[in-house]
Amino acid sequence: MALRNSPIAALRLLEGPQTLGKGPGFWGGFTTIVALACLYPLFADGYDVGNNVYFFNWTFMALGLSLIWGYGGALSFGQTAFFGVAGYAYGVLTINLGDAYGLTFVSLIAAVGLSALFAGVLGYFLFFGRISGVFLGIVTLSVTLVLERFMSQTAGPEWAIGSARLNGFNGMGGMPSLTIPWPGGDIVLFPDVALYYLTLAMLVVVYLALRILVNSRFGNVLVAIRENPQRAEMLGYDIRRYQLGAFVIGSGLAGLSGVLYTAWGNYITPSSMGMSAAALPVVWVAVGGRSDLTTTLFGTLLVLAGFQYLTIYGSQYALVVMGVLLVVTILAAPSGIFITVGSLFSKGLRRRLKRESV
Amino acid sequence: MHKPTTSVLAALGTLLALSTAAIAQEGPIKMGVLEDQSGDFAVATIGKVHGIELAAEEINAAGGIAGRPLELVTYDTQSDNRRYQEFMRRVLQRDKVDVVFAGFSSASREAYRPIVDQFKGLAFYNNQYEGGVCDANMIVTGAVPEQQFSTLIPYMMEKYGKNVYTIAADYNFGQISAEWVRDIVKENGGTMAGEEFIPLGVSQFSQTIQNIQKAKPDFLVTLLVGTAQASYYEQAASADVGLPMASSVNVGQGYEHKRFQPPSLANMYVTTNWIEEVDNPASKAFVEKWRAKFPDEPYINQEAENSYIAVYLYKQMVERAKSTDHDAIRKVIAEGDVCMDAPEGRVCIDPKSQHMSHTIYLAKVGEDHSISFPKVWDDIKPYWLGDVGCDLTKENPEAQYTPSDNPMKSGG
Amino acid sequence: MDVLSGLFSFLYQTGDAFAFLVLSACGLAVIFGMMGIINLAHGEFILCGAYVTTSAVQMGLPLPIAILAGALVAGLVGMLLERTIIRHLYSRPLDSIVVTWGISMIATQGTLILLGSTMPGTGTPFGSFTVGDYGYSVYRLVLMLAAVATLAVLWLIFTRTRFGILARATIQVPHIAEALGVNTSLIYSLTFGLGAALAGLCGGLYAPTMTLVPTMGAAFVVEAFVTVVVGGADIFLGTAPAAAILAVVKAGLTSWQGQLAGQIGLLVAVIVVIRILPRGLTGFILRERA
Incomplete structure (x- = not known):
């Protein structure tokens, strides 16, 4: 057991049946992309760097949803609830604690922990209550809408935790950015090069860790549950615990997105938990191909950048074009655009596509 | 999205003619415009964009701001706070605009304000709102409680x-x-x-x-x-x-009296700083100009007029400061006489709060939804922020105060 | 007299909430309950019904006919969408969320571009009446009657007409229905069209009482989903009793603690009901029967 859990054994799980991409070709490409991403700030201006940080912020929530929905087969429509809880928690903690001594990072961890705890409680209620399918989506959506409506009316001065005012629908502001304590002056991570590297590093770590997770026994069982819950149960797995585990991890990642977003813009608002915000992660994940981490990641970045591009250049037709693209993508590429396009070139992907469309 | 090149060219021509242009920098003055042209707020905000376009066209036709043409950089924020965050960074960092006109809902303003503060930008918020923003990087032309x-x-x-x-x-x-x-x-x-x-x-x-x-x-x-x-x-x-x-919100903003069947709004009294029914020569001329450019405009609301005035106020500030530099502009504001004769009457920027004084019209909606004005108050000042201790000529707290949460309440 | 007027007031409030929930939910219930499609464009069918109704009234048609026209147009649009898009999604109910969300985006923004940011209303007909101290709108009573009538008509359609029986057969065991010669493809189209028409009916009925803007459908969607989920798959065993229960919860909480409590109470009720009855009231009633 000790040997199987050794770091070397874990690294072997970086590739496996549950993730696309293996062998030197894939990892060569992976290294190239990471290297290019590292070099990028040398060529881009401050706006592009900060804007990319903004895109990266959302990918954690998407990867979490891929784990819950793509791998675990449970559609959560309310990941924004954890996003919001963690964002507000970060705001409340940092406004009260301040940004010295690396306390912003302590707050980050505490806020993510809080959202995971919340997910644990809610998930227990859901999965041990055997709620599944569409109903799971609706309950999680209800949770996020309750939080949105509640937070919207907290404008009054009585709604404060310590010195942090929740400030209702207008949103909470004034929280510090992430700050690294440094001799001779703290480094404040504004949306710029330093924050870019930090977020990129987190993204790489989370991506690789998730690859290991889904290729481990846990991931295999999770996929078995997605494919056929009864069969998994007959084989002696307590499917509730696996689904709960995936839900907590995925929601913790949504929480991480929430904290990073809040620290990025020094602002969090109840509408981050509203109906249209809640639909977005589902869209990102569905477009890229939810059943794989890599396609989810690139799909999310593609949709985010594409929608922003359309809004900049498409004037009032942007929303119409976005809608059309969504509809066409889902109809023409049910497993997400990457797998569908990739299947034109790869036999393995063609087989996968066939399997998934059954 | 950008201004038609013809008007820019015309303005450039004027620029060449006026070789005595006082400002050393060449090129246009760039103005970012972030308003909701789609989504839930579009009803009330499309007119704001039109107001800015109208003012910019007039200014460019008359030779620009201190001889420099005014160029608009417009984005549709889709009634979505996140778009404000994205595009505020874009106009300040990428487009490097000199000033931004942004925001309908207070939430959107609070979403972009940290970014304006971080980059020391200058933003005009041309909306009526709940009051209390004490921030030197903001100029508010809308009416307050x-x-x-x-x-x-x-x-x-x-x-x-x-x-x-x-x-x-x-x-x-x-x-x-x-x-x-x-x-x-x-x-x-x-x-x-x-x-x-x-x-x-x-x-x-x-x-x-x-x-x-x-x-x-x-x-x-x-x-x-x-x-x-x-x-x-x-x-x-x-x-x-x-x-x-x-x-304080209906009629002047969402023109409910035009949209609903009479008499559902009968006997409603609204205080507004301007609406298209205001009956004086300046106002009538303004409406006429507007209708000539935008014949399909469903209604010209108070925010549309605020936005239009704001462009002219900015022009005045830059010309007096001889620069688009914010410190220079704030010095001009501190003189306390940045005023103009607007369609609503005379308006001035208050140096302490950087909010605007207004003529307040009491609009009464009749049984048939026609508007009458039983009373008009001239020169109503935005006094409250100054009273509770906001003085932007001395310090810049970059905060929003409320009646129950302000420096006076906390004894400071 | 005071007691009576208080009682009437409570019944009126509950009936009003009931009508709103039933009318906004039954289109969604047909589409979700019978076809398993989660239709996030539900609000835009309501929008379609409301706009068509209002335009028809402005063209001089009497209101009842205008409302039917609104329902009819929404139904036809629904059938068209089913033929072109929705039918590819029957095996993928979760993808239907994304697609219908996309359709909803196109419809909302398209309406804004084509018809402008707002449409003038027609005014609420029939005036008011007084009981005790309070004035009431006659039209709200019409809405309550319309809700009950809609349920009755739906019941007749699904139990007494050939379409209803075939539809239920198709939905329960599609391949056998097909083997028995039922044109299941047509049945699916008609069912989706019926759901869309019911949404259009809701829009038409509420059009005279609301602000007409491209985003107006959003005001109905959350309540509709809540009702359908609490109710479960069957309109008569689920949606109708769910609407009744939720109406009491909402009216009670709203009059006791204000609108916010009413709104949050509704959402909390969903979570609780699903925890106790994972298949909604339908599942509960069917289990009791069995």
Whole structure:
């Protein structure tokens, strides 16, 4: 057991049946992309760097949803609830604690922990209550809408935790950015090069860790549950615990997105938990191909950048074009655009596509 | 998206002619415009963009700002706070604009304000709102509660009685405005018959209507926001509530009197700093100019006029400062005489709060939804921020104060 | 007299909430309950019904006919969408969320571009009446009657007509229905069209009482989903009783604690009901029967 859990054994799980991409070709490409991403700030201006940080912020929530929905087969429509809880928690903690001594990072961890705890409680209620399918989506959506409506009316001065005012629908502001304590002056991570590297590093770590997770026994069982819950149960797995585990991890990642977003813009608002915000992660994940981490990641970045591009250049037709693209993508590429396009070139992907469309 | 090149060329021509241009930098002055041209707020905000376009066209035709043409960089923020965050960074970092005109809802303003503050940008918020923003990087041209309620509520109490019922949207704007109403009613020796807060997005009002009828107030203050809540008027009319109404948001912003069938808004009194029905020569000429350029405009609201004026005020500031530099512009504001004759009357920027004084018109909606103006108050100042200790000529707290949370309350 | 007027007031409030929930939910219930499609464009069918109704009234048609026209147009649009898009999604109910969300985006923004940011209303007909201290709108009573009538008509359609029986057969065991010669493809189209028409009916009925803007559908969607989920798959065993229960919860909480409590109470009720009855009231009633 000790040997199987050794770091070397874990690294072997970086590739496996549950993730696309293996062998030197894939990892060569992976290294190239990471290297290019590292070099990028040398060529881009401050706006592009900060804007990319903004895109990266959302990918954690998407990867979490891929784990819950793509791998675990449970559609959560309310990941924004954890996003919001963690964002507000970060705001409340940092406004009260301040940004010295690396306390912003302590707050980050505490806020993510809080959202995971919340997910644990809610998930227990859901999965041990055997709620599944569409109903799971609706309950999680209800949770996020309750939080949105509640937070919207907290404008009054009585709604404060310590010195942090929740400030209702207008949103909470004034929280510090992430700050690294440094001799001779703290480094404040504004949306710029330093924050870019930090977020990129987190993204790489989370991506690789998730690859290991889904290729481990846990991931295999999770996929078995997605494919056929009864069969998994007959084989002696307590499917509730696996689904709960995936839900907590995925929601913790949504929480991480929430904290990073809040620290990025020094602002969090109840509408981050509203109906249209809640639909977005589902869209990102569905477009890229939810059943794989890599396609989810690139799909999310593609949709985010594409929608922003359309809004900049498409004037009032942007929303119409976005809608059309969504509809066409889902109809023409049910497993997400990457797998569908990739299947034109790869036999393995063609087989996968066939399997998934059954 | 950008200005038609012809007008830019024309302006460039003027620039060449005026070789004595006082400003060393060449090239256009860039103005970022972030407004909601789609989504829930589009009803009230498309006119703001048109107002800015109209002013920019006039200014460019007349030689630009200090000889430099004015170039607009416009983005549609889709009534989405996140788009404000994205595009505020874009206009400041990428497009490097000299000034930004941005925001309809207070939430959107609070979303972009940290970014403006971080980059030391200069933003105009041309909207009526709940008041209290004390931030040197912001200039607010919309009306604030002390301008609208200190006029409206005493008038209504004198005319209809001292028993007041408020229904308000359950968020910052509604809650803070309701607090203002409560305080002014008390100061004038009246009583609150009731107060009810409605969550945003609620469209069904049967219970609220009954609560109002039960309390039997002399008049009703309606601070309802958003298109869903506007359904109240139709539903109240069909239940024959029949009370006189007072409001600071309706008519002037969402032109409900044009959109609803009479008489659902009959007997409503609104304090606004301008609407298209205002009957004076300057205002009429303004409406005529507007209709010539935008013949299909459903209504020209107060925010549209605010936005139009704001462009001219910015022009004046830059020309007097001889620069687009913010410190230079703030020095001009500190002189206390940045004023102009607007369609509504004379307006001035208050140096302490960087808010604007207004002519306040009391608009009365008639049975057939025609507008009359029983009373006009000249030169109503945005005094409150200065009273509670905001003085942007001395320090810049970059904060938003409320009646129950401000430097005076905390003893500072 | 006071007691009576209080009682009437409570019944009126509950009936009003009931009508709103039933009318906004039954289109969604047909589409979700019978076809398993989660239709996030539900609000835009309501929008379609409301706009068509209003335009028809402005062209001089009497209101009842205008409302039917609104329902009819929404139904036809629904059938068209089913033929072109929705039918590819029957095996993928979760993808239907994304697609219908996309359709909803196109419809909302398209309406804004084509018809402008707002449409003038027609005014609420029939005036008011008084009981005790309170004035009431006659039209709200019409809405309550319309809700009951809609349920009755739906019941007749699904139990007494050939279409209804075939539809239920198709939905329960599609391949056998097909083997028995039922044109299941047509049945699916008609069912989706019926759901869309019911949404259009809701829009038409509420059009005279609301602000007409491209985003107006959003005001109905959350309540509709809540009702359908609490109710479960069957309209008569689920949606109708769910609407009744939720109406009491909402009217009670709203009059006791205000609108916010009513809104949050509704959402909390969903979570609780699903925890106790994972298949909604339908599942509960069917289990009791069995």
